[in-house]
Amino acid sequence: MTDTTINFGYSDGDVDTNRSANISLNEIVAERYSRRQTLFGGIGAATMALFGTSMLTACGDDDTANAAPVVTAGSSGATSSGRLVTLTGTATDDGTGGGVVWAQTSGPTVTLTVTNATGSVVTFLAPSVSAATDLKFQFTARDAKGATTTAETTLTVSPAVLGFTAVAKSQADIVSVPAGYTATVVYRTGDPIATGVSAYANDGSDAGFSQRAGDHHDGMYYFGLNAAGSPDPTSNTRAVMCINHENINQAYLHPAGATSPGGVRPYDEVLKEVECHGISVIEFAQGTGGAWGYVQNSTFNRRITPLTPTTFSGPAKGAAFLKTAFSTDGTKGRGTVNNCANGYTPWSTYLTCEENWVGYFRRDASDVTARAGTKDAVSLARYGKGSANGGSFNWTTATAPAGDTSIAKFNITLDPAKPADGTGDFRNEIYQYGWVVEIDPYDKTQAPRKRTALGRMNHEGAWPGKFIDGRKPAWYMGDDATNEYLYKFVSNTPWAAADASATSRLAIGDKYLDAGTLYVAKFNADGSGQWLPLTFGSGPLTAANATYAFADQADVLANARLAADALGATKMDRPEWTAVNPVTGEMYLTLTNNSTRNITTNPTDAANPRAYTDPKTTGGATNGNANGHIIRLKETGDTTEATGFAWDIYLFGSGKDLDPANINLSGLDDTNDLSSPDGLWFGRPQNASGLVKPLLWIETDDGAYTDVTNCMLLCGQPGTVGDGTTKTITNSLSGGTATQATRIGAAPGANLRRFLVGPKECEITGIDSTPDGRTVFVNIQHPGENGNPSNITSNWPQSQAGNATGRPRSATIAITKNDGGVVGL
Numbered sequence: 001m002t003d004t005t006i007n008f009g010y011s012d013g014d015v016d017t018n019r020s021a022n023i024s025l026n027e028i029v030a031e032r033y034s035r036r037q038t039l040f041g042g043i044g045a046a047t048m049a050l051f052g053t054s055m056l057t058a059c060g061d062d063d064t065a066n067a068a069p070v071v072t073a074g075s076s077g078a079t080s081s082g083r084l085v086t087l088t089g090t091a092t093d094d095g096t097g098g099g100v101v102w103a104q105t106s107g108p109t110v111t112l113t114v115t116n117a118t119g120s121v122v123t124f125l126a127p128s129v130s131a132a133t134d135l136k137f138q139f140t141a142r143d144a145k146g147a148t149t150t151a152e153t154t155l156t157v158s159p160a161v162l163g164f165t166a167v168a169k170s171q172a173d174i175v176s177v178p179a180g181y182t183a184t185v186v187y188r189t190g191d192p193i194a195t196g197v198s199a200y201a202n203d204g205s206d207a208g209f210s211q212r213a214g215d216h217h218d219g220m221y222y223f224g225l226n227a228a229g230s231p232d233p234t235s236n237t238r239a240v241m242c243i244n245h246e247n248i249n250q251a252y253l254h255p256a257g258a259t260s261p262g263g264v265r266p267y268d269e270v271l272k273e274v275e276c277h278g279i280s281v282i283e284f285a286q287g288t289g290g291a292w293g294y295v296q297n298s299t300f301n302r303r304i305t306p307l308t309p310t311t312f313s314g315p316a317k318g319a320a321f322l323k324t325a326f327s328t329d330g331t332k333g334r335g336t337v338n339n340c341a342n343g344y345t346p347w348s349t350y351l352t353c354e355e356n357w358v359g360y361f362r363r364d365a366s367d368v369t370a371r372a373g374t375k376d377a378v379s380l381a382r383y384g385k386g387s388a389n390g391g392s393f394n395w396t397t398a399t400a401p402a403g404d405t406s407i408a409k410f411n412i413t414l415d416p417a418k419p420a421d422g423t424g425d426f427r428n429e430i431y432q433y434g435w436v437v438e439i440d441p442y443d444k445t446q447a448p449r450k451r452t453a454l455g456r457m458n459h460e461g462a463w464p465g466k467f468i469d470g471r472k473p474a475w476y477m478g479d480d481a482t483n484e485y486l487y488k489f490v491s492n493t494p495w496a497a498a499d500a501s502a503t504s505r506l507a508i509g510d511k512y513l514d515a516g517t518l519y520v521a522k523f524n525a526d527g528s529g530q531w532l533p534l535t536f537g538s539g540p541l542t543a544a545n546a547t548y549a550f551a552d553q554a555d556v557l558a559n560a561r562l563a564a565d566a567l568g569a570t571k572m573d574r575p576e577w578t579a580v581n582p583v584t585g586e587m588y589l590t591l592t593n594n595s596t597r598n599i600t601t602n603p604t605d606a607a608n609p610r611a612y613t614d615p616k617t618t619g620g621a622t623n624g625n626a627n628g629h630i631i632r633l634k635e636t637g638d639t640t641e642a643t644g645f646a647w648d649i650y651l652f653g654s655g656k657d658l659d660p661a662n663i664n665l666s667g668l669d670d671t672n673d674l675s676s677p678d679g680l681w682f683g684r685p686q687n688a689s690g691l692v693k694p695l696l697w698i699e700t701d702d703g704a705y706t707d708v709t710n711c712m713l714l715c716g717q718p719g720t721v722g723d724g725t726t727k728t729i730t731n732s733l734s735g736g737t738a739t740q741a742t743r744i745g746a747a748p749g750a751n752l753r754r755f756l757v758g759p760k761e762c763e764i765t766g767i768d769s770t771p772d773g774r775t776v777f778v779n780i781q782h783p784g785e786n787g788n789p790s791n792i793t794s795n796w797p798q799s800q801a802g803n804a805t806g807r808p809r810s811a812t813i814a815i816t817k818n819d820g821g822v823v824g825l
């Protein structure tokens with residue numbers, strides 16, 4: 001960039017791109033100069049910035065000398081996709097004043113936004129290009145008698161590249177973003193979401209969380225709204241935001257921590273904790289000056305909690321194992337819990353995923369005895385409830401109002417006096433959780449639907465592959481527990497693009513999400529892989545199975561882990577989020593860490609190749625795959641319908657100083673070293689961050705590198721499966737030494753940089769953007785999670801504004817580039 005008149009400049013954040021006074025004036029101008037097509041050489045109106053106001057005052061003046069204006073358009077410049085460009089023209093004439101106009105004459109069409117009164121300054125976002133491309137612009141001035149002069153300038157736009165300086169690792173109690181960026185806190189735990197609800201005192205006294213933001217913000221998705229309040233996937237200024245509330249910082253929710261946390265719990269405390277879980281469906285909007293906020297009194301606002309009525313759909317609807325005292329026909333339920341990552345559908349619904357739901361359930365010793373030797377016993381053990389357990393937070397010890405079983409349902413201990421089919425108690429309630437749940441963000445009257453065809457597991461997220469007309473769509477899902485699997489659901493119904501604009505959104509969900517094939521992944525050492533179908537009656541998935549006698553497809557889906565075991569799926573290092581490159585369709589999966597990976601009893605394989613000791617300067621060392629990795633796969637034939645794939649490992653987490661030959665295999669340095677990747681997301685394909693070579697955003701939820709830095713968000717521009725090499729590493733642990741061959745992608749180098757570091761004791765999770773990519777939303781989960789009211793260990797988000805007091809709160813933040821460009825570019 002050598003020219004001062006073409007430069008990166010200020011954007012008002014896409015609000016008020018036409019000042020209201022100018023709109024009417026421009027209309028007058030357009031009418032008066034209807035022959036401008038002739039005047040300006042046939043430039044299309046769509047690419048022409050309209051005349052400014054000065055032209056009107058000039059009209060009618062008598063200019064006898066009538067010298068033509070003298071104009072400059074600046075010398076040529078260069079930039080890259082997604083960056084904000086400012087064109088500044090200058091014009092002088094004989095003093096009568098004339099109109100000026102910028103117009104594009106060649107190159108990919110951009111939208112010019114007038115940013116000053118005369119129209120001599122315009123801005124635009126450099127378009128997405130796959131190779132260096134010239135855009136030409138004309139600046140024209142005319143005087144009162146119609147004499148015009150035009151000057152031209154050329155801007156060369158190159159493909160998108162990372163456009164920020166890496167943020168340093170930090171243990172400060174604040175969110176850090178790169179120079180030139182701003183982070184704004186938008187929506188915090190406890191914020192009121194209905195008219196008349198009091199501001200959050202944040203001292204443990206607040207109640208009524210069915211009308212407040214929940215805790216532990218996690219996965220989220222931006223659903224656009226237009227000015228009239230109708231769904232609009234292109235809106236950049238207003239949206240219904242769906243935000244998961246995965247869990248709670250229990251101690252901070254009560255005045256002095258929980259009362260008898262390990263004993264009998266007060267009902268009001270339990271109700272508060274229950275309602276802090278679930279989902280927020282909340283209107284977000286840009287206000288004056290472009291700042292984002294949530295709309296407290298929006299009619300879209302809704303909390304979905306573990307108490308909200310839900311329905312079941314798909315193969316397990318009405319199954320015997322879903323029958324409870326509340327739902328004697330097994331078709332409905334109450335609530336969703338531990339909602340972790342998410343997915344979406346192109347028909348504008350939200351997918352929320354139930355992750356660590358098992359922990360909430362109480363199972364008494366009498367139940368362990370009563371169900372010994374049954375299929376239930378096998379299933380409960382495989383999902384982590386094989387022995388007696390009081391359940392998270394001891395919720396079921398509370399005394400609820402008479403007849404209210406909405407919390408007692410978390411006790412699955414069978415009552416021998418009740419019917420054996422489970423319709424008299426809640427012995428089956430645990431089967432009602434572990435599903436992917438579809439929500440219509442635009443219609444609060446619709447009950448969430450649990451989509452049983454996608455299987456039951458510790459669902460981290462459910463991210464779709466590319467939607468192609470006529471092809472069956474797929475959703476990729478990690479089961480987040482140590483040594484669990486990666487799954488893919490492929491719909492039976494080929495995609496029809498017209499369904500994207502249907503108004504009966506959950507009915508479209510019925511069409512695509514209730515019938516299909518659930519597959520589990522097997523990774524081979526040679527870089528190939530198979531999707532193994534979890535289909536009742538095929539292979540070992542029959543009643544003759546010795547471990548678990550599968551009864552039907554519903555039974556297979558509810559016990560997907562047992563089915564995947566039988567099929568010989570590959571045990572992974574804790575599958576977390578999936579993300580799909582919107583250009584290539586390649587799928588990325590975070591494998592956050594695995595402390596059980598070792599040399600002997602749980603040996604490595606090609607897809608989970610590391611077992612080592614990660615030293616810590618404070619606290620104990622971590623063994624196994626301590627820092628995690630990100631694997632990626634390319635479907636055979638690049639289709640979501642494929643039953644085979646090729647894979648490699650995009651990235652290995654590591655501290656920068658660990659052994660480069662065996663641990664820091666991606667060559668990470670001070671600008672990008674990380675541990676425990678978890679959240680994962682590609683830029684949206686509606687803007688330059690998700691086109692050509694999309695940005696990949698990586699969020700961490702780490703305990704292994706926290707002696708050096710708080711958790712973080714990184715941004716990279718990955719290549720493709722197979723862009724690296726094969727490599728044999730040596731793993732060394734106390735149990736011995738072993739070699740392991742694996743497949744590793746090209747080292748990221750400067751194409752991966754740390755973009756954000758969070759406050760103390762937080763996790764960075766949940767991410768989405770406006771369609772134009774000029775705002776990225778991120779969640780800061782559980783800051784200060786190891787503290788309590790008498791030992792507050794983080795004051796975020798108050799600390800973001802310099803106020804280091806008060807209890808910490810999870811929150812959604814909005815990140816913008818100060819000049820208005822696409823975030824990250």
Ligand code: FEO
Pocket residue numbers: 246340341355460480576678
């Ligand atoms: Fe809720 Fe696996 O993170």
Ligand code: CA
Pocket residue numbers: 340341460576678679701765
């Ligand atoms: Ca997670």
Ligand code: CA
Pocket residue numbers: 576592678701
């Ligand atoms: Ca995690």
Ligand code: CA
Pocket residue numbers: 246701763781
């Ligand atoms: Ca978490």
